[in-house]
Amino acid sequence: MKKEPIIHVKNVSKSYPIAGKEFMALKQIDLSLNEGEFAGIVGPSGSGKTTLLNIIGSLDKPTQGDAFVLNKDIKALSHNEAASLRNYHIGFIFQVFNLLPVYTVFENVEFALLLQNNSAKERREAVMRALNWVGLTDHADKRPDKLSGGESQRVAIARAMVKAPKIVLADEPTANLDSENAHEILKTMKKLNQELGTTFLFSTHDEKVMGYLDRIIHLRDGKIEKDEKNKL
Amino acid sequence: MIKFIIRGILRDKSKSIIPIAVISVGVMVTVMMSGFLEGVFSDVINQNAKLDTGHVKIMTKPYAENKEQLPNDLALLGINELIDSLNLNYPDLIWTPRIKFGGIMDVPDASGNTKLQGPGIGLAISILSEESGELQRLQLNKSLKKGRLPKRSGEIILSDNYATKLNISPGEKITFFGSTMEGSMVFQSYEMTGTVEFGSPLMDKGTFIIDIRDAQNMLDMENGTGELLGYFKDDKYDDQKALVIAENFNAKFQESKDEYAPVMFTLKDQNGLRESLDMGDAFSGIFIFIFILAMSLVLWNTGLIGGLRRYNEFGIRLALGESKNNVFKLLLIEASVIGLIGSIIGTSLGLVFCYYLQEVGIDISKDVANSTIIMPSVMRAYVTSDLFYIGFIPGLFSMLFGTALAGRGIYKRETARLFKELEV
Incomplete structure (x- = not known):
């Protein structure tokens, strides 16, 4: 029996009103991702990468077409249902880390679990497990301002992974990292993808990232130009 | 969370x-x-209520019109009967007479010659009657700076500033020179028993206090007073209530032909307070x-x-x-x-x-x-x-x-x- 794709985007278009005119950010996109894929949307700035990622992450809705994530119709979700989908099944990793500065590393990772009403013991175990994945257990009590860029991004990965999501969406995750840290981060994510089977979808134009991807979806002017297995 | x-x-x-x-x-x-x-x-x-206006005040019409001059020749007479009537008609109020008068105070030396003299304003209150409540109302016990309060007729207290100005100490004699309500000259010696501080610069400048009976005798004001002050029994001024009482009282005398007919004023209707x-x-x-x-x-x-x-x-x-x-x-x-x-x-x-x-x-x-x-x-x-x-x-x-x-x-x-x- 053929497995259902974990992400299924059918004929999706997205337009925004800009200066009284409709700007088409995405034009009739068709895309499917299976569970456990390590894929990336690659394209220049303004090509629609982030818009597509936002729709898949239930932060936005398509103007036309349908987007299904874990069999949930993104267009039909209420705000609370979309929040619940993100809470339980989707992890986000951002370009600028976006850790909450007043909380410790432990608390930043724990925050995702607070929304799921887990017990303190469950949270502690899950947080330490996630910090172990990214090699930061000895930094648990530090504040983000005491961490390097690479360490901060690893905390962000732990925060995205702590709730064991089905999908992790990473928007330019290496853009603020030096080459060495970027490779470390990508290796960590690849390891988590292989060990836990989590689906990773990147938005990037960083060649370092492309080297790690199994599948590259080229986006230009809101259209998929090419969708290929990575031969690198 | x-x-x-x-x-x-x-x-x-x-x-x-x-x-x-x-x-x-x-x-x-x-x-x-x-x-x-x-x-x-x-x-x-x-x-203002305690020292001057009461919560309401009754004077004769002409006295009220000239009250800055302390015109005791225009004083209220027959006040005992008036107080009885007021107690009956306005049971929420306590009534107390006060006489204000002006004159010269003279402090003699050991041989009886004038040592120092100065003008002063006299305030006659029911200081010897505990029922009047004047001691508590004016907080004279608290305000006492030197000596003691008068306990008997013929005793006087001065504001502390005034006593300092006249260089007089408790136990010494002081003589008042002034005029009766009929305009005759009068002088009367008192024993100064103490000094007080009123806490009001106007009063502290040159005020002395004697008992109202002494003042009535000295000024020939038997059963009379310059002003009759009314205070609410709960000691709180209620302007609305005071206005109603004053209106009611004044209505009774509106048609009176007596040029010395009494007239009642509320606290706020005096001294431009309203x-x-x-x-x-x-x-x-x-x-x-x-x-x-x-x-x-x-x-x-x-x-x-x-x-x-x-x-x-x-x-x-x-x-x-x-x-x-x-x-x-x-x-x-x-x-x-x-x-x-x-x-x-x-x-x-x-x-x-x-x-x-x-x-x-x-x-x-x-x-x-x-x-x-x-x-x-x-x-x-x-x-x-x-x-x-x-x-x-x-x-x-x-x-x-x-x-x-x-x-x-x-x-x-x-x-x-x-x-x-x-x-x-």
Whole structure:
């Protein structure tokens, strides 16, 4: 029996009103991702990468077409249902880390679990497990301002992974990292993808990232130009 | 979750200390200003009532028209009968006669020759009768600076400044020179038993007090008085009640042909108090309103800025799967907690300062030394029940309102747009 794709985007278009005119950010996109894929949307700035990622992450809705994530119709979700989908099944990793500065590393990772009403013991175990994945257990009590860029991004990965999501969406995750840290981060994510089977979808134009991807979806002017297995 | 958020607020000084400090200061100043203005106006009313106007005052019409001249030749007569009638008709009031008169006070030396002389204003009250309540009303026991109060006829007390000016000490003799109500010359010697401080520069300048019976005998005012003062038994001035009583009393004498017919005035209808107190009340009301409004705007803005500054945090929380409702709800809870803490601190500090100002006050005696109106020489605040909420309510709700407005942005925008604006 053929497995259902974990992400299924059918004929999706997205337009925004800009200066009284409709700007088409995405034009009739068709895309499917299976569970456990390590894929990336690659394209220049303004090509629609982030818009597509936002729709898949239930932060936005398509103007036309349908987007299904874990069999949930993104267009039909209420705000609370979309929040619940993100809470339980989707992890986000951002370009600028976006850790909450007043909380410790432990608390930043724990925050995702607070929304799921887990017990303190469950949270502690899950947080330490996630910090172990990214090699930061000895930094648990530090504040983000005491961490390097690479360490901060690893905390962000732990925060995205702590709730064991089905999908992790990473928007330019290496853009603020030096080459060495970027490779470390990508290796960590690849390891988590292989060990836990989590689906990773990147938005990037960083060649370092492309080297790690199994599948590259080229986006230009809101259209998929090419969708290929990575031969690198 | 709430604990987690509160922990964050406490760690981030810009989210906690600064808004709490702004609210505390705003609420404290509101409470202080309100208590202080209430105290000053109440003191002006109380002091005028106690020293001069009563809650209501009865004089003859011509006496009232010339009262600055202390015209005892126009005094009320037959006051015992009048008091009996007043007690019957107005049982809420206590009546007490007072005579004011002017003259020269002469202090003799050991051989009986004039040592020092000076003009003075005499105030004759029922000082020897405990039932009159005049001792308590004028707080003469508290005001005593030297010696003792008169215990028998023929004794006199002077304001402390006046006694210093005349260089007279308790136990010495002093002679009054003046005229009777009929205009005959009169002189009478008294034993000075002590000095008092009234706390009103006008009274402290040159006032002496004798018993009313001594004054009636000396001034040929048997069963007469210059002024008959009425005080509400609960000792609180009620302008509406006083106006009704005065109107009722005056209506009885409206058609009277007697040119010495009595006329009643309320406290506020004397010494121009109605205009000045009403104006003062209006100004203080406007001032407090403007202050509360300004404070509310500052706090509203604090809440607004505080909310806007945290858009980045909200974006992260939304991305992590927190619902808009929950972000907004927790934001309001935070604002309530901060508003509550700030309001409690501000109200407490305001009350402490008010209590200090109530007990110690601000001495303005030098500034009002030449004042021609009766006003307290020490300005005090009053701690009243309204001080517990006058700053508390705007302190709590302004912050909440500002935060709610800032949080409204979370609902007005689509999640993705908000997410983008949140700089995530």
